[in-house]
Amino acid sequence: MPFTIVRQDITKLKVDAIVNAANTELQMGGGVCGAIFKAAGTTQLQSACDKLAPIKTGEAVITPGFDLSAKFVIHAAGPVYRQWNEAKNAQELRAAYTNSLKRAVENNCESIAFPLISSGIYGYPKDKALKVATSAIQDFLSDHDIDVALVVFDKSAFNISCELLGEVDSYIDEYYADAHPRQTQRRELLDVELEALEEADESASKYNGPFLKDLLAPSVGAPAPLDDLVGNLDEPFSKTLLRLIDAKGKTDVEVYKRANLDRKLFSKIRSNKGYMPSKRTAIALAVALELSLDETDDLLKRAGYADR
Structure with missing residues (x-):
């Protein structure tokens, strides 16, 4: 959770x-x-x-x-x-x-x-x-x-x-949202975007096994080579996750459904940069992305689970 x-x-x-x-x-x-x-x-x-x-x-x-x-x-x-x-x-x-x-x-x-x-x-x-x-x-x-x-x-x-x-x-409170309309608007746009993707991909498959939940999330630019993702320890978990999705050629909907995550939770991952994932969520996303052991280890480290 x-x-x-x-x-x-x-x-x-x-x-x-x-x-x-x-x-x-x-x-x-x-x-x-x-x-x-x-x-x-x-x-x-x-x-x-x-x-x-x-x-x-x-x-x-x-x-x-x-x-x-x-x-x-x-x-x-x-x-x-x-x-x-x-x-x-x-x-x-x-x-x-x-x-x-x-x-x-x-x-x-x-x-x-x-x-x-x-x-x-x-x-x-x-x-x-x-x-x-x-x-x-x-x-x-x-x-x-x-x-x-x-x-x-x-x-x-x-x-x-x-x-x-x-x-x-x-x-x-509501005062903070009023003072930061751009952030509030961005979260609403992400929800609309994800809802559209979900409707376009209702038949995405799911993996069985342990599942977890995450947080964090900046918007991402062009896909980066997978090798560039390993070793950049300052990059937050969510940014790494979203870049991996692009690098693996997968869609957001495909990944969060395979990881058995709720759409609203995945929206939080994209829009909330202070979101700390549970270990099970991080592993479920690694499985959904079909990551190698090294990539999985790197993703877990970014989620705060190094040497555990």
Whole structure:
């Protein structure tokens, strides 16, 4: 399932569960925690938390979402950053993400949104926090199907995520769309284009086997030789994918149908540059493209699965 990084207000996301970067006593705090409590209804959410407190660092518990659009709030206690204890910091932060995802799956959630846990008053450096978050989420998605969004709202976290992971899918309410009409129009045109291609190729075949889902996506120019695609490690996953489709002489519809991907998901791959694929999606696309082992390995590296 998809993993995206977004710049957004987590309390407004329409997902099954949002994660609260909680303290171990599950008391209302400031920052993201305070915003979640206020949006859910402070009294009722605190009452639910009191029944579950305290928890240990790295643990996660679940409560109803009350007045939020999300069904649930998952409260995860991240570590207070200590520079002299990097290994334990990372282990506990990773556990906070993994245990949150487990609570979501146990409660039949199909989508979940995280803040960048411990990166606020707990002092975890944002670049390190982001690396732990993406690693933990991607590893979990290798074996589970759930849509995951990592929400980075403040400008410094957003800039770091751009640097580490390419351009981020950043839509801030309707105001952001209004301020960026060209991007909104481009996404609509891509949907129309894909719909037309789908109607023209209804009989495209499908492969059986493990399937995955991806993200990212710039528009592409002329096809490049396959040899030129290998070794350019700075090229984002989506651009590599689209260039491979051209180089292999295949159509978008043929590839996403063979990979058993939804048309809307493939549209996201084309139009959202911050989209991080699950491992199964990357492999399914490699199979659909009939890639060699070296080409498959290169595609997986661009999806963030080197040496796994």
